[in-house]
Amino acid sequence: MAPVVTLDFASETPISRTVQYKKVTKPLLERQRRARINRCLDELKDLMAGALAAEHGEAGMAKLEKADVLELTVRHLHKLRRERRLAANPVVASDRFRAGFTQCAREVSVALAAIPGVDVSLGTRLMTHLGHALNGLDAPTPTPLASSTPNTTALPVRSYSPPDSPVSITDAHELQQQTMCWRPESPLSSGYGSDTNAMERPSSKTSSSSSVWRPW
DNA sequence: CTATCGAACAGGCCGAGAGA
DNA sequence: TCTCTCGGCCTGTTCGATAG
Numbered sequence: 001m002a003p004v005v006t007l008d009f010a011s012e013t014p015i016s017r018t019v020q021y022k023k024v025t026k027p028l029l030e031r032q033r034r035a036r037i038n039r040c041l042d043e044l045k046d047l048m049a050g051a052l053a054a055e056h057g058e059a060g061m062a063k064l065e066k067a068d069v070l071e072l073t074v075r076h077l078h079k080l081r082r083e084r085r086l087a088a089n090p091v092v093a094s095d096r097f098r099a100g101f102t103q104c105a106r107e108v109s110v111a112l113a114a115i116p117g118v119d120v121s122l123g124t125r126l127m128t129h130l131g132h133a134l135n136g137l138d139a140p141t142p143t144p145l146a147s148s149t150p151n152t153t154a155l156p157v158r159s160y161s162p163p164d165s166p167v168s169i170t171d172a173h174e175l176q177q178q179t180m181c182w183r184p185e186s187p188l189s190s191g192y193g194s195d196t197n198a199m200e201r202p203s204s205k206t207s208s209s210s211s212v213w214r215p216w
Numbered sequence: 217c218t219a220t221c222g223a224a225c226a227g228g229c230c231g232a233g234a235g236a
Numbered sequence: 237t238c239t240c241t242c243g244g245c246c247t248g249t250t251c252g253a254t255a256g
Contacts, residue, residue, distance in 0.1 A: 021242070022226085022227080023226095025242085025243095026226090026227095026242090026243085027224085027225065027226080029242095029244090030224085030225080030226095030244095031224075031225090033244080033245090034223075034224080038222090038223090066221090066222085
C-alpha cells in the first residue's frame with residue numbers, strides 16, 4: 001500500500017498513517033482488548049463461583065483475583081476430566097479396589113500368623129468377615145466400606161470406590177476388636193504368594209460360618 | 217505505611233495482507 | 237519482491253485503590 005501522509009496541525013509536520021495508528025487507533029484497540037479479557041474473566045469468575053460454591057461453600061469465593069480465577073478453573077477442569085475418565089471405566093476402578101482389598105486381607109492373614117497365641121476362632125471370624133465384605137463389593141452400589149469412609153477433605157465425594165481408603169474407621173475398629181488373638185494356620189506354608197488365583201472372589205460356599213475365606 | 221492489584225499507556229516484535 | 241499498514245501479543249512503567 002502506498003504510505004499515506006497527513007499533517008500534524010500542532011507542529012505542521014506531516015505524520016504517517018502508521019504514526020497516527022500507533023498514537024490513536026492502537027491504544028483504543030488495546031483498551032477494547034483488555035476490556036474483552038476482563039469481561040470474560042468476570043464471567044468465568046461467576047461460573048466458577050457457581051460451580052465451586054456447592055463444593056466448598058460461599059466462603060473463599062468472595063474475593064478472587066484474576067490469577068485465582070484462572071487457577072481454580074484449571075483445577076476444576078482437571079477434576080472434571082478425571083471424574084469423566086473414571087465414570088467411563090467403573091469396572092476397572094472396582095477391580096482395582098477389589099485387588100487392593102484382597103491384598104490387604106492377605107497381609108492381615110500373614111500378620112495374624114506371625115503373632116503367637118492368637119485365637120484361631122477369632123482369626124476364622126475375621127477372615128470370614130473379610131470374605132463377606134468382599135462379597136459385598138459385587139453390589140452395583142458403592143461398598144458400605146467405601147461409603148462410610150469419612151470425607152476428610154472439602155472435595156466432593158468421588159463417584160467410585162476409593163482405592164486409597166478401602167476400610168472405614170468403624171470397620172477397622174471392628175477388625176481390630178476381632179483380632180485379639182489368632183492361632184496360625186500357616187498361610188505361609190500353604191502356597192501363599194505363588195497362587196495365581198489369589199484374586200479369586202470367595203464362593204457362595206465359603207460364606208458359611210463353618211468355612212473360612214482366604215484371600216489366597 | 218507498605219505491599220499488592222488492576223487499569224492504562226507506550227512501545228517493540230512479529231506475521232498477514234495488499235499495493236507498487 | 238519490497239514496502240507499508242494493520243492487528244495481535246507481550247513487556248515495562250506509572251498511577252490510583254485497597255487490604256493488612
